[in-house]
Amino acid sequence: MDSPADKLLAAPADLDPFARDLRRLDDALSGRVSADPENVERGLAALVLTVIELLRQLMERQALRRVEAGGLDDETIERLGSTLMALAQRMDELKEIFGLDDDDLNLDLGPLGRLL
Amino acid sequence: MIWVYGICDRPELAPPRRRGLAQAPLDGLREGELLAVFTRHARSVGEPAPDALWAHERVVERLMADRAVLPMRFGSTVDGEDALRRFLLERRQPLLAALARIAGRVELGVRILELHASGNGSAPAVATIAAGAATGRDYLISRLRDGKRAEQLATTLHEPLATLAADARLQTARGADDVLRGAYLVERGVVPRFRVTVERLQLAHPEVAILCTGPWPPYTFVSDA
Numbered sequence A: 001m002d003s004p005a006d007k008l009l010a011a012p013a014d015l016d017p018f019a020r021d022l023r024r025l026d027d028a029l030s031g032r033v034s035a036d037p038e039n040v041e042r043g044l045a046a047l048v049l050t051v052i053e054l055l056r057q058l059m060e061r062q063a064l065r066r067v068e069a070g071g072l073d074d075e076t077i078e079r080l081g082s083t084l085m086a087l088a089q090r091m092d093e094l095k096e097i098f099g100l101d102d103d104d105l106n107l108d109l110g111p112l113g114r115l116l
Numbered sequence B: 001m002i003w004v005y006g007i008c009d010r011p012e013l014a015p016p017r018r019r020g021l022a023q024a025p026l027d028g029l030r031e032g033e034l035l036a037v038f039t040r041h042a043r044s045v046g047e048p049a050p051d052a053l054w055a056h057e058r059v060v061e062r063l064m065a066d067r068a069v070l071p072m073r074f075g076s077t078v079d080g081e082d083a084l085r086r087f088l089l090e091r092r093q094p095l096l097a098a099l100a101r102i103a104g105r106v107e108l109g110v111r112i113l114e115l116h117a118s119g120n121g122s123a124p125a126v127a128t129i130a131a132g133a134a135t136g137r138d139y140l141i142s143r144l145r146d147g148k149r150a151e152q153l154a155t156t157l158h159e160p161l162a163t164l165a166a167d168a169r170l171q172t173a174r175g176a177d178d179v180l181r182g183a184y185l186v187e188r189g190v191v192p193r194f195r196v197t198v199e200r201l202q203l204a205h206p207e208v209a210i211l212c213t214g215p216w217p218p219y220t221f222v223s224d225a
Helices: A016-030 A037-069 A074-098 B050-064 B081-088 B092-102 B136-163 B188-205
Strands: A009-012 B002-008 B029-030 B033-040 B069-073 B105-114 B167-171 B178-187 B208-216
Touching: A009 A037, A009 B092, A009 B178, A009 B188, A016 B105, A037 B136, A074 B136, B002 B050, B002 B092, B002 B178, B029 B081, B033 B050, B033 B081, B033 B092, B033 B136, B050 B069, B050 B188, B069 B092, B105 B188, B136 B167, B136 B178, B136 B208, B178 B188
Parallel strands: none
Antiparallel strands: A009 B208, B002 B033, B002 B069, B029 B033, B105 B178, B105 B208, B167 B178
């Protein structure tokens, strides 16, 4: 074994999608937060949106479990669904406004994995 | 300080004449049926830079060439030889059991990502909204269907690989496009078949990208030793 490339047993021609993990690894290894003034606002927005996204996903999962279990009447399902759909759309708009993508909306919890 | 690379069987076999981290020569400590391979250092050498990671990895792989090895994770250190001997004595049974389990086997890593037609490789968190969910009910049902489909896809891809493996560990998905993250414990001789199976799955499922790496020391399968 002379180089890391020897470790690719089978790989697609395009490795870019997997490279996003390297960025995360880099962040984890350097363990530093970029605090230059221009980035602070974006960083704060990312943090707040991460928390909101976490809550949104939890609510959605809970709703899906209840729908699957049955026992909800049509009106409740419709109300839950349209609320969650509106939340999801609003979330996408906010991400667009702050120029964030899904990878930005996450926290690395070390051994616990990623938050979202 | 002592930096440990691995715990091996065949203790009568001296450690290879090689150098480990910071060019320190490899040394071995024998205790019963076990041999721990380590280097001595006056100060911390374990900055997790790529060079150091590969130096650690090379030592473990060299050891694997002629014996069964429980690979220690990068950064495994003890105060001195006494502590190392104590560890070998206290953990003798689980260490021997783990060695028996991984002997002749290697770890293969598999990562599978779902590709999206949009081309940027990243799935929006709520990919299905635009797909014409007119009512709240439609939205929930399409989300349910998405979840089921992803689960099914993961199972379809995992099963043929698991059949070839003595053991497998799956990690939970970490993103919307994460289909599968797995480690497979495979007999050395089965590695080519595993690779062919991965290639076949890739052909059959152009909607995902499959990355298979290895062979690695079985890091994932020694955690309970």
